[in-house]
Amino acid sequence: MGAVLEISELSVGYGGAPVCGPITARVEAGEILGVVGFNGAGKSTAARTIAGKQPMLDGEVRVHGLPVNEDALPFRRQVASLFDEDAFFPSLSLREHLQLVARGHSVPDPDKAVNAELDFFALQERADAVPASVSSGQRRRLLLASALIRPSSLLILDEPEQRLDPVMRERLGERIAVYADGGGTVLLVTHDPALLLATAGRCLLIDDDVREIAPDRAASEIAGR
Ligand SMILES: Nc1ncnc2c1ncn2[C@@H]1O[C@H](COP(=O)(O)OP(=O)(O)OP(=O)(O)O)[C@@H](O)[C@H]1O
Incomplete structure (x- = not known):
């Protein structure tokens, strides 16, 4: 079977x-590949390119054998x-955002799914507020809930720990697992050694070159930086 x-x-670039x-890199179903590196190394650029949000300069990326193309359903x-x-x-509102994503992706019983995400991300109290309020x-939690409420087989997360408190970071790690x-x-993509250790089975270090290193070594590098 081909890699996901x-x-x-x-x-x-x-x-x-x-x-x-x-x-x-080849990443199989059920694998979590961490991506680490110093500020400006190119992690977000690589993640955005793999997600189809900016053109690649060279090479090839396939997801289930499909070429990257955000316009293709x-x-x-x-x-x-x-x-x-x-x-x-x-x-x-936050609730309406999640309803939109759930319905757009044909999630069965969207209201139940929306409530489950609002509960998980502790957003119920602010569910009827708009993002600016x-x-x-909480806005970051909404984006995470939006990524997780819909079906998918590949999840690309660029520093999901940003702006999350320690309790929510830990819950997020459990959810990713x-x-x-x-x-x-x-x-x-992460700068959080605890999140990396809690989740990633493998890890890419983006430095002068790009190489695979063990997650525990990557976590030490991040922590020592
Ligand atoms: N839109 C852009 N146009 C031109 N250069 C950019 C653009 N966005 C980022 N860069 C540059 O590309 C390089 C890689 O940036 P990128 O955001 O991918 O790094 P990163 O590894 O994700 O960094 P960080 O850990 O700080 O998030 C940096 O030198 C950055 O200044």
């Missing part, structure tokens, strides 16, 4: 100038993601 995510000689790469159906620049509808951490236990594949 196959990255071959991928080079990413801006205006034709590479910021990192080449990256080569079969690709979009497989891939859920979280990025710092993800946007909100200013006049929709909640805290930055549950996603993988259910057969999902995760690409996790």
Whole structure:
């Protein structure tokens, strides 16, 4: 069986100038691949490219054998993601955002699914507020809930720990592990050694080159940085 995510000689960057790469990796169903590296190494650029949010400079990425293409429904159906620049509808409440995502992805019993995510991310009290009226951490929780409420087989998370308190970081780690236990594949860009250790089975270090290192070594590198 082919890998869920196959990255071959991928080079990413801006205006034709590479910021990192080449990256080569195969990630199977149920695997969590951590991605670590210093600020500016190119982790977000690589994650955005793999998610189809910016063009690749060179190489190839396939998800279940499909080329990366955010405009193609079969690709979009497989891939859920979280990025710092993800946007909100200013006049929709947190609950309405989740309803929209759940219905757009044909989630069965969307109201129940929405309530489950509001509970999990401790957003019930603010569920009827609009994004501008909640805290930055609560907006981050909404984005995480939006990525997790919908079906997917590949979850791409870019520093999901940002703006989360320690309790929610730990819960998020458990949730990511549950996603993988259910057969999902995760690409996790993180600066959080505890989150990395709690989740990742393998790890890529983006440095002058890109190489695979053990998660415990990666966690020590992050912690010592
Ligand atoms: N839109 C852009 N246009 C041009 N260069 C960019 C753009 N976004 C990022 N860069 C540059 O690309 C390089 C990689 O940035 P990237 O955000 O991918 O790094 P990162 O590893 O995710 O960093 P961090 O840990 O700080 O989030 C940096 O030098 C950055 O300044």
